[in-house]
Amino acid sequence: xxxxxxxxxxxxxxxxxxxxxxxxxxxxxxxxxxxxxxxxxxxxxxxxxxxxxxxxxxxxxxxxxxxxxxxxxxxxxxxxxxxxxxxxxxxxxxxxxxxxxxxxxxxxxxxxxxxxxxxxxxxxxxxxxxxxxxxxxxxxxxxxxxxxxxxxxxxxxxxxxxxxxxxxxxxxxxxxxxxxxxxxxxxxxxxxxxxxxxxxxxxxxxxxxxxxxxxxxx
Amino acid sequence: xxxxxxxxxxxxxxxxxxxxxxxxxxxxxxxxxxxxxxxxxxxxxxxxxxxxxxxxxxxxxxxxxxxxxxxxxxxxxxxxxxxxxxxxxxxxxxxxxxxxxxxxxxxxxxxxxxxxxxxxxxxxxxxxxxxxxxxxxxxxxxxxxxxxxxxxxxxxxxxxxxxxxxxxxxxxxxxxxxxxxxxxxxxxxxxxxxxxxxxxxxxxxxxxxxxxxxxxxxxxxxxxxxxxxxxxxxxxxxxxxxxxxxxxxxxxxxxxxxxxxxxxxxxxxxxxxxxxxxxxxxxxxxxxxxxxxxxxxxxxxxxxxxxxxxxxxxxxxxxxxx
Numbered sequence: 001x002x003x004x005x006x007x008x009x010x011x012x013x014x015x016x017x018x019x020x021x022x023x024x025x026x027x028x029x030x031x032x033x034x035x036x037x038x039x040x041x042x043x044x045x046x047x048x049x050x051x052x053x054x055x056x057x058x059x060x061x062x063x064x065x066x067x068x069x070x071x072x073x074x075x076x077x078x079x080x081x082x083x084x085x086x087x088x089x090x091x092x093x094x095x096x097x098x099x100x101x102x103x104x105x106x107x108x109x110x111x112x113x114x115x116x117x118x119x120x121x122x123x124x125x126x127x128x129x130x131x132x133x134x135x136x137x138x139x140x141x142x143x144x145x146x147x148x149x150x151x152x153x154x155x156x157x158x159x160x161x162x163x164x165x166x167x168x169x170x171x172x173x174x175x176x177x178x179x180x181x182x183x184x185x186x187x188x189x190x191x192x193x194x195x196x197x198x199x200x201x202x203x204x205x206x207x208x209x210x211x212x213x214x215x216x217x218x
Numbered sequence: 219x220x221x222x223x224x225x226x227x228x229x230x231x232x233x234x235x236x237x238x239x240x241x242x243x244x245x246x247x248x249x250x251x252x253x254x255x256x257x258x259x260x261x262x263x264x265x266x267x268x269x270x271x272x273x274x275x276x277x278x279x280x281x282x283x284x285x286x287x288x289x290x291x292x293x294x295x296x297x298x299x300x301x302x303x304x305x306x307x308x309x310x311x312x313x314x315x316x317x318x319x320x321x322x323x324x325x326x327x328x329x330x331x332x333x334x335x336x337x338x339x340x341x342x343x344x345x346x347x348x349x350x351x352x353x354x355x356x357x358x359x360x361x362x363x364x365x366x367x368x369x370x371x372x373x374x375x376x377x378x379x380x381x382x383x384x385x386x387x388x389x390x391x392x393x394x395x396x397x398x399x400x401x402x403x404x405x406x407x408x409x410x411x412x413x414x415x416x417x418x419x420x421x422x423x424x425x426x427x428x429x430x431x432x433x434x435x436x437x438x439x440x441x442x443x444x445x446x447x448x449x450x451x452x453x454x455x456x457x458x459x460x461x462x463x464x465x466x467x468x469x470x471x472x473x474x475x476x477x478x479x480x481x482x483x484x485x486x487x488x489x490x491x492x493x494x495x496x497x498x499x500x501x502x503x504x505x506x507x508x509x510x511x512x513x514x515x516x517x518x519x520x521x522x523x524x525x526x527x528x529x530x531x532x533x534x535x536x537x538x539x540x
Contacts, residue, residue: 074295084296166281184407185259186433
């Protein structure tokens with residue numbers, strides 16, 4: 001069904017994977033430590049910080065895109081870098097979407113593990129560092145879950161990708177922006193075909209991540 | 219643990235090599251162009267740009283958005299060149315010093331589109347504003363619905379121009395009762411789909427209308443009023459001011475302007491057909507005067523065929539359908 005499309009669907013698919021993958025990794029690298037910090041430490045205002053983190057789950061992708069647009073537009077503070085309308089800009093905008101998800105899920109995971117086993121380990125004489133590491137190890141399934149949800153949000157995202165990527169053929173066209181273009185052009189069948197490609201690709205990635213989740217847990 | 223290490227290594231390798239591909243990709247000349255969705259969605263750009271790219275060993279990076287957003291991108295220095303159709307905002311843009319060399323280079327037509335039965339009787343309207351008057355009258359009595367782009371696009375600004383001929387300014391139009399005046403805030407294609415679904419009227423550029431007719435997704439919508447000179451949809455090229463933005467590829471932008479207004483570029487636009495007909499009419503000043511100097515009836519013929527074309531279109535469409 002997608003054979004009638006004039007641009008390279010394989011390249012578009014790879015770019016989607018690259019952008020969503022890189023944003024997920026970056027977002028998790030920032031979000032998970034942040035989340036474990038919030039989850040494991042006790043401090044004033046913790047409840048408020050958690051609420052803010054959870055609220056950011058609903059952060060609108062277009063707003064994230066606009067924010068990155070303003071930063072990297074030629075009129076903006078980082079305009080001279082020439083990052084706007086490149087995959088890097090798209091990765092940055094989507095990273096902003098992953099960070100709160102990764103942080104929030106990590107908070108929930110470590111808090112739950114925390115309650116059930118932390119006291120036991122401490123009672124058995126483990127140091128604080130060891131007990132925190134044990135908690136993180138137990139929370140592994142949840143952390144992979146955070147990455148999965150982050151990746152799911154990125155690969156399906158279109159507002160920010162269009163805004164800062166520009167849907168340039170051969171450069172910043174991803175599956176979702178291509179779907180939008182085909183829909184706008186009235187080629188609904190192509191749009192659905194590309195949607196199926198997206199789901200197939202996501203299936204492969206999630207299958208791999210599930211493997212990762214289970215291997216470690218055994 | 220080994221499994222994890224391998225997995226992470228694989229992911230890292232993929233990410234790094236992908237980054238390397240992006241960073242070390244061979245550099246050619248790039249021209250970044252913001253344009254309206256209609257030039258991309260109609261397929262015109264895919265048809266004409268490869269010719270320019272081959273001649274100049276360049277790549278034109280097309281960013282297709284609404285005219286309002288395109289002008290904003292130009293203002294902020296994020297693109298090199300604009301291809302837009304929003305005359306009033308374009309003039310302001312140039313006046314404010316953001317752009318130079320604003321040059322008309324082609325036009326197509328806006329058409330009033332509505333359900334087959336044409337309950338507002340726009341078919342019998344004298345001109346486009348009379349057609350809008352009929353829609354307004356029938357709308358307020360609950361007989362018909364109109365869907366507006368309402369998105370600051372070139373089409374939206376044309377719609378506002380027609381309303382202003384009837385004495386309604388932008389604010390008054392925005393305050394029309396939503397029971398009959400739907401402000402969609404969406405692209406042309408989506409608005410046409412909404413009209414199909416709601417049996418509503420709208421103002422559309424003909425290129426988008428035809429490509430959707432061709433795709434078979436708006437079977438009950440017809441052109442009910444066309445051919446009025448007020449419905450002309452003029453496209454222009456504007457070069458983003460390279461004295462404000464020194465990073466801009468001004469040379470390639472000038473080359474593009476020279477090419478698209480040249481005889482070759484204009485003929486190429488003329489030869490683009492969809493649905494068995496020419497979608498855009500080239501009218502760069504140099505091209506038009508060259509035609510008349512050559513004495514080849516060109517300019518006159520073009521003017522005559524342009525005014526009769528929309529009428530022919532309606533006939534042709536009804537033949538195809540009926």
